[in-house]
Amino acid sequence: MKMRFKSVIFFTILCSTLVNAETMNVQIKAAALKSTPSFLGKTLQSLHYGESVTSIQKNGEWVEVKATSKKGWLHSSALTTKEIVLSDLSDNAPQNVSSNEVIMAGKGFNAQVESQYRDKNPKLHFDLVDAMEKYQISSDTQQQFVKNGKLAE
The missing domain is CATH 2.30.30.40 (SH3 Domains)
Structure with a gap:
């Protein structure tokens, strides 16, 4: 009886895990x-x-x-x-598109939209945004920062 009960519990947990996946x-x-x-x-x-x-x-x-x-x-x-x-549905689509352009286009933001936004907002410093996008922190540096700052237990 115990074995049968354990089997039912195991099966129920397994099924709920698969359903939630x-x-x-x-x-x-x-x-x-x-x-x-x-x-x-x-x-x-x-x-x-x-x-x-x-x-x-x-x-x-x-x-x-x-x-x-x-x-x-x-x-x-x-x-x-x-x-x-991420597929090309058109025979006339340009073949020299970068992965960044594909991502931005998927989000509705491409070079043309960015250009229009720059024209409408000439006082914004897009060069600073470009610099921030290039800045990367290694996982090791981040973990050292967290440790030194005692940010996580």
């Missing part, structure tokens, strides 16, 4: 897969726009996911349940 897609240029549900967690891997992951569980605004061979946490703002298709 959902394929999601990264909807930002680069998403840091974290070891804990925190922006201060160690970065395990970088995931890119359009990559698919399988959700495991939620913890507030964080989603534990399985990405290729690693499990980790992504902030829910980096994910969507919508399918992201």
Whole structure:
């Protein structure tokens, strides 16, 4: 009887896990897969726009996911349940498009839109935004900062 009860419990848990698992897609240029549900967690891997992951569980605004061979946490703002298709549906589409242009176009922001926005906002310093986008901090440097500042327990 005990064995049968344990089997039923195991099967119920397994089924609920499978039902809750959902394929999601990264909807930002680069998403840091974290070891804990925190922006201060160690970065395990970088995931890119359009990559698919399988959700495991939620913890507030964080989603534990399985990405290729690693499990980790992504902030829910980096994910969507919508399918992201990166394909050329036109024979006349330009073939010299960068991955950044594809990402920006997918978000509704391309070189033409940026140019119009710059024209309408001449006092904004886009060179500073460009510099910030190029600035990257390694995971090791971030972890040392968290440790030295005693930001996480």
